Amino acid sequence: MPVLTGIGHEIDTSLADVVAHKDFKTPTACADFLVDRVHEALARFEELWQAIGDNALEHTAAELAELGSTARSVSRLAGHALQLRERDLVAMRRSLGRQALHAVERGGEQLRRGLDRLHERSRLRIRAEDSRLYYAQRRLSPERMRQDFDRRRTELDRARQRLKLPALRRLREQSRRLDAARSTVRALDPQRVLERGYALALDDAGKAVNTVAGLGKGDRLGIRLADGSLDTVIDRVRKSRVTMNREEES
Structure with missing residues (x-):
């Protein structure tokens, strides 16, 4: 910070005057110097503020002019784009109108064809x-029904005759086979065998005994005849000659 002195002794020079930035003879001279410097600074500030204001006005005017030019350009571009869009919309509306007209015409043609096909099918049906x-009506007429009835009755009579003869032959054949089987069963009936004079020996368990092997004196046997049965006790066992010969050969 600069130091100013104004002691007021013209014949003396102090150390403060030597080291000061500027020394004055009197305090009034020092104050006048400071006032002059302040007025100069204020004048300089006024000039600077005026220059800044003028520069700001110039820049603002330039920016406003550029903004106006940009706005006019944007307006022209927007108007041009709107015109193009309007032309596109008009062309699209015309295209959609033509497509709708073609679709209606095709639909009408298809509808006419469908109606024609339906009419033809209905006529054929x-x-x-x-x-x-x-x-x-012809089949249900009384004369036609009588003819059909006579024809069916004739066919039924013929079928009955065709089935009757084979059925009779088969029935006779089955009757003969049944009689033969009945005779065979009757001949093999054990009761018929007993009626011819044979007897059936049974052990205590009721099983048929067809050999003397294993039997001895005192064993009990049941004898079944044609009209009843007997309980017997073996008194003696005798083997047949054929059985004895077989035992000797073995």
């Missing part, structure tokens, strides 16, 4: 139903 009704 009605003709077929008329034909079926005509033949049904």
